Amino acid sequence: MTEETIIAGPQLNRPAPAFDAPTTHGQKSLGDYKGKWLILFSHPADFTPVCTTEFIGFARKQDEFKAMGVELIGLSIDSVHSHIAWARNIKEKWNVEIKFPIIADLNMKVANAYGMIQPGASDTAAVRATFIIDPEGVLRAxxxxxxNAGRSVDEIHRLVVALQTADExxxxxxxxxxxxxxxxxxPPATDAAADARMADAGEGVEVTDWYFATRAI
Known part of the structure:
Protein backbone atom coordinates (compact mmCIF):
# COMPACT_ATOMS: atom_id res chain seq x y z
CA MET A 1 0.00 0.00 0.00
CA THR A 2 1.46 3.36 -1.00
CA GLU A 3 1.58 6.51 1.09
CA GLU A 4 -0.85 8.16 -1.33
CA THR A 5 -3.48 5.50 -0.60
CA ILE A 6 -3.03 5.88 3.14
CA ILE A 7 -3.24 9.67 3.36
CA ALA A 8 -6.44 11.19 1.99
CA GLY A 9 -6.98 14.81 1.13
CA PRO A 10 -4.49 17.64 0.61
CA GLN A 11 -0.92 17.16 1.82
CA LEU A 12 1.68 19.72 2.84
CA ASN A 13 4.55 20.25 0.42
CA ARG A 14 2.69 18.39 -2.32
CA PRO A 15 0.87 19.93 -5.30
CA ALA A 16 -2.40 21.51 -4.21
CA PRO A 17 -5.52 19.84 -5.64
CA ALA A 18 -6.40 21.36 -9.00
CA PHE A 19 -9.72 23.11 -9.38
CA ASP A 20 -11.70 24.76 -12.15
CA ALA A 21 -14.87 26.34 -10.83
CA PRO A 22 -17.36 29.17 -11.31
CA THR A 23 -16.78 32.23 -9.15
CA THR A 24 -18.12 35.74 -8.72
CA HIS A 25 -15.31 36.82 -11.11
CA GLY A 26 -16.03 34.16 -13.73
CA GLN A 27 -14.44 30.74 -14.15
CA LYS A 28 -11.23 30.34 -12.13
CA SER A 29 -8.69 27.53 -11.95
CA LEU A 30 -5.63 26.87 -9.82
CA GLY A 31 -3.52 27.38 -12.95
CA ASP A 32 -4.70 31.00 -13.15
CA TYR A 33 -2.57 31.71 -10.08
CA LYS A 34 0.68 30.20 -11.34
CA GLY A 35 3.56 32.47 -10.28
CA LYS A 36 1.66 33.96 -7.33
CA TRP A 37 0.92 32.92 -3.80
CA LEU A 38 -2.72 32.03 -3.21
CA ILE A 39 -4.85 31.90 -0.08
CA LEU A 40 -7.89 29.69 -0.63
CA PHE A 41 -10.32 29.84 2.27
CA SER A 42 -13.70 28.25 2.85
CA HIS A 43 -16.63 29.30 4.97
CA PRO A 44 -19.77 27.40 6.03
CA ALA A 45 -22.38 29.62 4.37
CA ASP A 46 -23.19 33.06 2.99
CA PHE A 47 -25.18 35.49 5.15
CA THR A 48 -23.87 34.07 8.41
CA PRO A 49 -22.42 36.37 11.09
CA VAL A 50 -19.01 34.78 11.79
CA CYS A 51 -18.32 34.34 8.07
CA THR A 52 -19.27 37.95 7.46
CA THR A 53 -16.66 39.16 9.97
CA GLU A 54 -14.02 36.96 8.33
CA PHE A 55 -14.78 38.23 4.84
CA ILE A 56 -14.58 41.79 6.09
CA GLY A 57 -11.20 40.95 7.66
CA PHE A 58 -9.83 39.45 4.44
CA ALA A 59 -11.17 42.35 2.36
CA ARG A 60 -9.52 44.93 4.60
CA LYS A 61 -6.21 43.08 4.38
CA GLN A 62 -6.36 42.43 0.63
CA ASP A 63 -4.09 45.30 -0.41
CA GLU A 64 -1.40 44.13 2.03
CA PHE A 65 -1.63 40.62 0.64
CA LYS A 66 -1.48 41.88 -2.94
CA ALA A 67 1.67 43.88 -2.18
CA MET A 68 3.27 40.55 -1.17
CA GLY A 69 2.22 38.85 -4.40
CA VAL A 70 -0.63 37.02 -2.68
CA GLU A 71 -4.10 36.54 -4.16
CA LEU A 72 -7.27 35.64 -2.25
CA ILE A 73 -10.12 33.35 -3.25
CA GLY A 74 -13.04 32.33 -1.04
CA LEU A 75 -15.37 29.35 -1.24
CA SER A 76 -18.63 28.05 0.14
CA ILE A 77 -21.25 25.57 -0.96
CA ASP A 78 -23.55 28.33 -2.19
CA SER A 79 -24.44 29.65 -5.64
CA VAL A 80 -22.78 32.51 -7.49
CA HIS A 81 -25.98 34.53 -7.10
CA SER A 82 -25.94 34.00 -3.34
CA HIS A 83 -22.28 35.09 -3.21
CA ILE A 84 -23.03 38.22 -5.22
CA ALA A 85 -25.98 39.14 -3.00
CA TRP A 86 -23.91 38.60 0.16
CA ALA A 87 -20.98 40.67 -1.12
CA ARG A 88 -23.39 43.48 -2.04
CA ASN A 89 -24.95 43.26 1.44
CA ILE A 90 -21.51 43.58 3.07
CA LYS A 91 -20.83 46.64 0.92
CA GLU A 92 -24.20 48.15 1.90
CA LYS A 93 -24.11 47.40 5.64
CA TRP A 94 -20.38 47.64 6.44
CA ASN A 95 -19.07 49.74 3.55
CA VAL A 96 -16.48 47.06 2.76
CA GLU A 97 -16.06 45.89 -0.82
CA ILE A 98 -15.29 42.23 -1.47
CA LYS A 99 -12.86 42.46 -4.40
CA PHE A 100 -11.66 38.85 -4.46
CA PRO A 101 -13.54 36.02 -6.21
CA ILE A 102 -15.72 33.56 -4.32
CA ILE A 103 -16.04 30.01 -5.64
CA ALA A 104 -19.55 28.60 -5.99
CA ASP A 105 -19.12 24.94 -5.04
CA LEU A 106 -22.67 23.56 -5.19
CA ASN A 107 -21.44 20.08 -6.12
CA MET A 108 -18.84 20.17 -3.31
CA LYS A 109 -16.13 19.07 -5.74
CA VAL A 110 -13.51 21.60 -4.59
CA ALA A 111 -14.52 21.28 -0.93
CA ASN A 112 -14.10 17.51 -1.02
CA ALA A 113 -10.77 17.70 -2.87
CA TYR A 114 -9.41 19.99 -0.16
CA GLY A 115 -10.93 18.14 2.80
CA MET A 116 -13.15 21.11 3.68
CA ILE A 117 -16.09 18.84 4.46
CA GLN A 118 -15.70 17.47 7.98
CA PRO A 119 -18.51 15.03 8.80
CA GLY A 120 -18.05 15.65 12.52
CA ALA A 121 -19.04 19.26 11.92
CA SER A 122 -21.41 19.03 8.95
CA ASP A 123 -22.04 16.87 5.91
CA THR A 124 -23.24 19.78 3.80
CA ALA A 125 -21.13 22.82 4.73
CA ALA A 126 -17.43 23.59 4.41
CA VAL A 127 -15.66 24.27 7.69
CA ARG A 128 -13.38 27.29 8.13
CA ALA A 129 -10.36 25.96 6.28
CA THR A 130 -7.46 28.05 4.98
CA PHE A 131 -4.88 26.85 2.45
CA ILE A 132 -1.69 28.70 1.52
CA ILE A 133 -0.40 27.71 -1.91
CA ASP A 134 2.96 28.90 -3.26
CA PRO A 135 3.74 30.20 -6.77
CA GLU A 136 4.58 26.67 -7.95
CA GLY A 137 1.18 25.36 -6.90
CA VAL A 138 2.53 23.57 -3.83
CA LEU A 139 0.43 23.50 -0.67
CA ARG A 140 2.56 25.08 2.06
CA ALA A 141 0.16 25.45 4.97
CA ASN A 148 -18.28 28.59 15.79
CA ALA A 149 -14.87 30.31 16.00
CA GLY A 150 -13.64 32.84 13.48
CA ARG A 151 -10.07 32.63 12.21
CA SER A 152 -7.44 35.37 12.59
CA VAL A 153 -6.66 37.08 9.30
CA ASP A 154 -3.67 38.77 10.95
CA GLU A 155 -2.24 35.35 11.82
CA ILE A 156 -2.72 34.11 8.27
CA HIS A 157 -0.90 37.22 7.02
CA ARG A 158 1.92 36.61 9.53
CA LEU A 159 2.19 33.00 8.38
CA VAL A 160 2.55 33.99 4.72
CA VAL A 161 5.23 36.55 5.61
CA ALA A 162 7.07 33.86 7.60
CA LEU A 163 6.89 31.35 4.73
CA GLN A 164 8.14 33.86 2.19
CA THR A 165 10.97 34.96 4.49
CA ALA A 166 11.98 31.37 5.26
CA ASP A 167 12.15 30.61 1.53
CA GLU A 168 14.25 33.69 0.80
CA PRO A 187 20.54 22.60 12.96
CA PRO A 188 23.65 20.59 12.04
CA ALA A 189 23.08 17.20 10.45
CA THR A 190 26.25 15.46 11.73
CA ASP A 191 28.34 15.26 14.89
CA ALA A 192 31.20 16.99 13.11
CA ALA A 193 28.98 19.86 12.05
CA ALA A 194 27.67 20.18 15.61
CA ASP A 195 31.25 20.39 16.92
CA ALA A 196 32.09 22.97 14.29
CA ARG A 197 29.12 25.11 15.22
CA MET A 198 30.03 25.06 18.91
CA ALA A 199 33.63 25.98 18.05
CA ASP A 200 32.81 28.72 15.54
CA ALA A 201 29.19 29.69 14.97
CA GLY A 202 29.96 32.19 12.26
CA GLU A 203 29.49 35.92 12.03
CA GLY A 204 26.20 37.17 13.45
CA VAL A 205 25.10 33.74 14.67
CA GLU A 206 24.17 33.34 18.35
CA VAL A 207 24.44 29.76 19.63
CA THR A 208 22.49 28.61 22.68
CA ASP A 209 23.37 24.97 22.06
CA TRP A 210 24.52 22.92 19.08
CA TYR A 211 20.95 22.45 17.82
CA PHE A 212 19.67 25.96 18.59
CA ALA A 213 21.18 29.02 16.94
CA THR A 214 19.72 32.28 15.67
CA ARG A 215 20.73 35.12 13.38
CA ALA A 216 19.43 38.44 12.21
CA ILE A 217 18.26 38.91 8.64
Missing part, protein backbone atom coordinates in the same frame (compact mmCIF):
# COMPACT_ATOMS: atom_id res chain seq x y z
CA UNK A 142 -3.39 24.56 5.96
CA UNK A 143 -5.40 25.57 9.00
CA UNK A 144 -8.85 24.32 10.04
CA UNK A 145 -11.18 26.14 12.42
CA UNK A 146 -14.50 24.96 13.87
CA UNK A 147 -17.82 26.36 12.74
CA UNK A 169 16.73 33.27 3.66
CA UNK A 170 16.79 29.47 4.03
CA UNK A 171 15.91 29.56 7.71
CA UNK A 172 13.13 28.64 10.13
CA UNK A 173 10.91 30.87 12.23
CA UNK A 174 10.46 30.72 16.02
CA UNK A 175 7.12 30.91 17.78
CA UNK A 176 5.11 34.02 16.83
CA UNK A 177 7.94 35.37 14.66
CA UNK A 178 7.39 38.78 13.11
CA UNK A 179 9.65 40.77 10.75
CA UNK A 180 12.61 42.32 12.54
CA UNK A 181 13.10 39.42 14.93
CA UNK A 182 15.91 36.89 14.72
CA UNK A 183 15.39 33.66 12.79
CA UNK A 184 16.51 30.11 13.49
CA UNK A 185 19.53 28.67 11.69
CA UNK A 186 18.94 25.08 10.49
Missing amino acids: MVYYPM HKCAMPENWVPGERVIVP
